[in-house]
Amino acid sequence: MQEYAIIVAGGSGSRMKSDIPKQFIKINGLPILMHTINAFRKYSETLTIILVLPNDQMTFWTQLCEHHLFSITYTLVAGGDSRFSSVKNGLRSIQENSGLVAVHDGVRPIISNEIIAASFAKAAENGSAVTGVPLKDSIRKVETNGDNAAMDRNNFQMIQTPQTFRLDWMRKAFETGYSDQFTDCASVLEAAAYPIHLIPGSYENIKITTPEDLRWAEIYLKNA
Numbered sequence: 440m441q442e443y444a445i446i447v448a449g450g451s452g453s454r455m456k457s458d459i460p461k462q463f464i465k466i467n468g469l470p471i472l473m474h475t476i477n478a479f480r481k482y483s484e485t486l487t488i489i490l491v492l493p494n495d496q497m498t499f500w501t502q503l504c505e506h507h508l509f510s511i512t513y514t515l516v517a518g519g520d521s522r523f524s525s526v527k528n529g530l531r532s533i534q535e536n537s538g539l540v541a542v543h544d545g546v547r548p549i550i551s552n553e554i555i556a557a558s559f560a561k562a563a564e565n566g567s568a569v570t571g572v573p574l575k576d577s578i579r580k581v582e583t584n585g586d587n588a589a590m591d592r593n594n595f596q597m598i599q600t601p602q603t604f605r606l607d608w609m610r611k612a613f614e615t616g617y618s619d620q621f622t623d624c625a626s627v628l629e630a631a632a633y634p635i636h637l638i639p640g641s642y643e644n645i646k647i648t649t650p651e652d653l654r655w656a657e658i659y660l661k662n663a
């Protein structure tokens with residue numbers, strides 16, 4: 440079955456508050472996004488990689504690729520104004536109707552070969568594979584008036600990417616309009632009544648969001 444990976448890097452990185460978009464910040468000498476793309480290419484030479492980037496970042500990205508002699512092949516697609524529409528744009532660039540598609544955040548560079556492989560394998564079996572990890576901290580539900588109550592953390596997981604699905608399910612689910620409840624692809628497929636199968640992620644598979652994440656990423660990538 441043909442395998443696709445849509446790597447979304449169409450965001451603005453507002454929470455990072457950096458001079459350059461966070462996906463281009465260098466960790467251990469290489470822009471974050473290159474670490475991520477390298478991980479997927481290492482998984483498979485035949486994987487079709489689709490990179491989603493904002494239109495106004497493409498020239499800078501091309502310059503970075505020249506500078507780092509980054510020659511991995513992928514299809515470049517323009518991002519949208521939400522993660523949902525960036526994924527949708529990536530999906531539109533795929534011509535075929537069958538296969539499996541993994542969607543991964545460009546800013547999750549510490550993704551192991553094992554998780555990528557498990558994600559495709561589980562999705563081949565069940566139609567979906569969404570990575571998650573158990574909570575380590577206690578959690579409380581907080582109401583708008585400040586009232587709060589303890590929740591059983593065993594009922595929750597922190598959801599990561601990759602999130603991998605049958606391509607035909609993805610296409611059907613993404614025919615819907617945008618909702619701000621769609622924080623990931625699993626929420627879109629769930630809204631379309633497709634089953635969501637969880638697989639184990641990793642605590643190292645962090646989403647680089649705020650400045651302190653950069654220090655952890657540096658350590659994890661050094662030991663990868």
Ligand SMILES: Nc1ccn([C@@H]2O[C@H](COP(=O)(O)OP(=O)(O)OP(=O)(O)O)[C@@H](O)[C@H]2O)c(=O)n1
Nearest residue numbers: 447448449450451452453454520521522525545
């Ligand atoms: N319009 C958007 C918004 C987000 N993303 C991607 O979705 C992933 C997760 O989003 P997040 O970490 O929130 O990235 P940003 O939106 O860039 O960050 P922020 O929310 O801090 O602005 C990132 O790889 C980001 O580039 C995207 O492709 N298109």
Ligand SMILES: C[C@](O)(CO)[C@H](O)COP(=O)(O)O
Nearest residue numbers: 522544598599600622623646
């Ligand atoms: C897709 C995701 O990384 C799963 O945890 C997450 O929902 C992205 O959220 P963000 O607010 O766009 O960073």
